[in-house]
Amino acid sequence: MTTSFHPPQRTLMGPGPSDINPRVLAAMARPTLGHLDPEFIRMMDEVKDLLRYAFQTKNEMTFAVSAPGSAGMECCFVNLVEPGDEVIVCQNGVFGGRMKENVERCGGTAIMVQDAWGEPVDPNKVEAALKNHPDTKVLAFVHAETSTGAQSDVKALTSLAQQYGCLSIADTVTSLGGIPLKVDEWAIDAVYSGSQKCLSCSPGLSPVSFGARAIEKIQARTSKVQSWFLDLQLVMSYWGGDGKRAYHHTAPINLLYGLHEALVILKDEGIESSWARHLRNHLALRAGFEAMGLSFVVREEFRLPQLNAVSVPEGIDEAAVRSALLNDYSIEIGAGLGAMAGRIWRIGLMGHSSTPKNVYACLGAMDAVLSAMNAPINTGVAVAEAKNALLP
Ligand code: PLP
Numbered sequence: 487m488t489t490s491f492h493p494p495q496r497t498l499m500g501p502g503p504s505d506i507n508p509r510v511l512a513a514m515a516r517p518t519l520g521h522l523d524p525e526f527i528r529m530m531d532e533v534k535d536l537l538r539y540a541f542q543t544k545n546e547m548t549f550a551v552s553a554p555g556s557a558g559m560e561c562c563f564v565n566l567v568e569p570g571d572e573v574i575v576c577q578n579g580v581f582g583g584r585m586k587e588n589v590e591r592c593g594g595t596a597i598m599v600q601d602a603w604g605e606p607v608d609p610n611k612v613e614a615a616l617k618n619h620p621d622t623k624v625l626a627f628v629h630a631e632t633s634t635g636a637q638s639d640v641k642a643l644t645s646l647a648q649q650y651g652c653l654s655i656a657d658t659v660t661s662l663g664g665i666p667l668k669v670d671e672w673a674i675d676a677v678y679s680g681s682q683k684c685l686s687c688s689p690g691l692s693p694v695s696f697g698a699r700a701i702e703k704i705q706a707r708t709s710k711v712q713s714w715f716l717d718l719q720l721v722m723s724y725w726g727g728d729g730k731r732a733y734h735h736t737a738p739i740n741l742l743y744g745l746h747e748a749l750v751i752l753k754d755e756g757i758e759s760s761w762a763r764h765l766r767n768h769l770a771l772r773a774g775f776e777a778m779g780l781s782f783v784v785r786e787e788f789r790l791p792q793l794n795a796v797s798v799p800e801g802i803d804e805a806a807v808r809s810a811l812l813n814d815y816s817i818e819i820g821a822g823l824g825a826m827a828g829r830i831w832r833i834g835l836m837g838h839s840s841t842p843k844n845v846y847a848c849l850g851a852m853d854a855v856l857s858a859m860n861a862p863i864n865t866g867v868a869v870a871e872a873k874n875a876l877l878p
Contacts, residue, residue, distance in 0.1 A: 496812070497839070499848055500820035501632045501793060502660065503682035503689050504836035506744075510687055513747035514740045521737045529746055530725065530737075536749035540662055540685070540757065541677060541695045543669035547718070548695040549725040550681070550745055552738050555659040558678030558692025560588055561716040562655045563626075565696075565704050566676055569593030571623040574615050574652075576607040578638070579631035580823050581657055589626070592712070597622070603631075603825050604795065606788045607638040609646060616650040623703075624653045630661035632683075633823045635795035635832065636784045637665060641672045648673060653700055659683060662693065663752055664764045664792035664836060675700040681741075684764070684792055686837030687748040690741050748837075764791040766876065767840045771833065773875035774849040774868035778856075783830055792840065794833040795826070799861045804828055807855050815851040845872050 498505045519526040530549075537548050551558050563585070567573055571594040575585045578601040589596040597619050599611045607627050616622055625647040630637050640656055647654040653675040661667050664684035669677055675697045682689035696704075696718070704718055711717040715735065724734035752760055768791030772782065775796055783795040798804040804821065808831070811817045820832035833848060849868040857865045 494816060497817045497844055497847060499834050499839055499844060500818045501832045501834050502680070502836060504684070504686045504834060504839040506686055506688060507748065507751055507838045509751060510744045510747045514688065514744040516740070516743055518739050521739055522731055522733065526739065527731055530742065533742060533746050533749065534725070536746065536753060537693050537695065539753055540693070540749060541669045542667065542671065542757070543695050543697075545669065545695045545697050547701060547722065549693075549721075550742065551678075551692040551694055551716070551721075552735060553692060554682075554689050555678065555680030555692050556584070557716065558659075558680070558694045559584065559657060560713065561692070561694055561718070562676045562678050563588035563592055564711050564713045564716050565718045566624055566653060566655065566700060567592040567594040568707060568709050571595070572597060572619050572621050573624045573626060574599060574612065574619065574622050576601070576612060576625075576627035576638070576643070578605055578607055578634065578636060579603050579628065580633035581628045581631060581659075585626045585628075585655075585657070604634045604636055604783050605785075606636050607643065609639065609642040612643060613646055616646060616652070620650070622650065622652045624655055626655040626657075628657040629667065630658065630665065630790050630793065632660045632793055632832075634784065634826065635782075635790045635793040636788045637661070637790050638788075640667070640674065644673045644675075647675070653703060660790065660793060660836070663757070663760055664840075665790065666761055669695055669697070673697075681745055681748070684760070684837040684840075685745070685748045685752065686839070687744045688741055690738060691745050764835065764840050767791070767835045767842060767845050768794060770842060770845045770872040770875040771835060771849065774845065774872035777867045777871035778849070778853060778863045778865075780863065783826070792834060792836045794835065795822075795830045796833060798829055798831060799856070799863065802856065802859060802861050804831060807831070807852070807859070810855040810858075811851050814855070815847070817848055817851055819848070842872075842876055
């Protein structure tokens with residue numbers, strides 16, 4: 487007989503989802519309201535305000551798409567790219583490749599600017615591409631490449647977009663809440679994120695925000711947005727700010743309670759404190775791994791504190807290590823993707839998962855598992871080094 491599903495209690499330290507704060511889980515278990523109930527609408531308005539805080543923006547058009555980060559990505563592209571548009575897409579990992587797919591499915595032409603995996607996007611290459619393609623309408627890039635653990639300089643890229651008269655789309659799925667992201671100050675025209683990384687809510691929502699230049703472009707479109715569900719003009723009849731709410735789709739009501747709570751937690755902590763916490767715990771994890779003799783893939787100045795790409799020692803079966811961590815310690819870490827498969831582990835310290843306790847648990851378990859495999863590591867030192875790094 488099929489019975490209720492009771493998942494094991496894991497510690498989620500992969501590339502996302504991260505562990506969900508019990509306050510967020512409790513919020514999601516509260517009674518479901520009708521999605522046009524005035525109390526629910528009041529909460530949606532608060533979600534919009536809280537997202538403006540998280541994104542550091544005053545953009546009116548700020549809300550959560552009712553679907554995961556990939557839908558936020560698609561929402562930006564289908565609304566901002568028209569057939570025939572040239573779009574410069576920066577690729578330094580998996581997700582730039584997905585942006586290219588989006589551009590092409592919108593009938594646009596993707597001009598690819600490639601950087602090695604593990605490296606940031608090179609603004610010089612982007613500038614050269616903008617010079618070669620003066621009709622470029624949009625510049626798209628990933629702020630925090632989850633596949634490699636590298637971050638790119640958003641401000642340098644949006645400055646180029648402005649200088650060369652095109653719009654910018656930034657993927658901030660892994661950056662929002664974990665590292666500095668300032669949508670208004672950095673003049674990002676369109677931005678999307680995900681609920682399941684540094685916000686530590688359930689997967690399934692994609693916060694987005696569009697600035698005035700992006701909205702002008704959407705209003706000047708001569709072709710219909712090919713996705714009914716993601717057409718911003720239609721979605722905003724539901725999420726709009728004028729108090730009148732018309733049915734567009736049925737919102738994932740309880741999931742939005744969760745996002746609301748996650749954002750209240752972020753605001754209570756303070757966004758700068760959240761960024762500082764992510765950095766502190768990363769430095770402790772790093773101290774532990776380096777003491778063990780393992781190295782980081784990304785150059786220090788471009789490392790993401792929330793996504794740590796660590797090289798697998800020679801001769802070690804990386805998948806066996808992940809299985810041992812999961813089965814014996816209930817800790818999930820991630821594998822490498824694409825060109826990095828088999829060569830790295832991706833260790834997330836995102837949102838509610840970014841704690842000293844998780845740093846110690848992960849290092850202790852790694853030490854035990856790798857020692858049992860006779861890996862060439864310094865054993866018994868990692869946790870103490872991490873603790874030292876966390877001393878005030
Ligand atoms: N962009 C980046 C940088 C991501 O890391 C992810 C997911 O890991 C996505 C986009 C897609 O988000 P989702 O899996 O929520 O659809």
